[in-house]
Amino acid sequence: NEPSVNNKTIAYETRPQNPTTRIKNHKNNIPYIVAQAGETIATISKTYNKVPSDIANFNEIQMGSKLKDGQIVFFGKKKTKGSDYSYKVQEGDDMYTISQRFGVKVNNLYKLNRMEPGEQPKIGQRINLKTKVRA
Structure with missing residues (x-):
């Protein structure tokens, strides 16, 4: 479904998404991304230049654990208290x-x-x- 102008089709060039645009800041003030299907600690570590054991520790998971599609993956230590009550x-x-x-x-x-x-x-x-x- 590409748009057309005067019966001519316009094709848009698509570029891969810049990985840094996925990094969000949690309301508890910790940078994170949301894992996508098929991503692992290893692939995320490589993409974002992070130490795999740090990512595992920050997220309280074992190295080699499967990440679920939609799982929050923190790039910093979780807090002792939440921002909500x-x-x-x-x-x-x-x-x-x-x-x-x-x-x-x-x-x-x-x-x-x-x-x-x-x-x-x-x-x-x-x-x-x-x-x-x-x-």
Whole structure:
């Protein structure tokens, strides 16, 4: 579906997207990209000139882990607290996906919510992102 002017077709030259245009700044002030299908820690590291082990550490994942299409991949350390106060758990959420969504370390989410590591929240539960749940 190329546009035409006076019955002449106009062809546009397409250039590959500059990878740096994908880098966004999280509201918790951490640079990140959103992984696309087929990307790995290795391909992202090479494209953005980052150390693969740093990317794995920043995102709290193992080297060689499969990245999901749409997964947030941080280029800096996640914070101990979120910029929002709380979050209502939706279907499909777990502590890791919440951690990635808000740029907060997983172990800090557990501490803020007085939950045991490995425990998962229930749909509709409020997860504190800034302050500890009162005992």
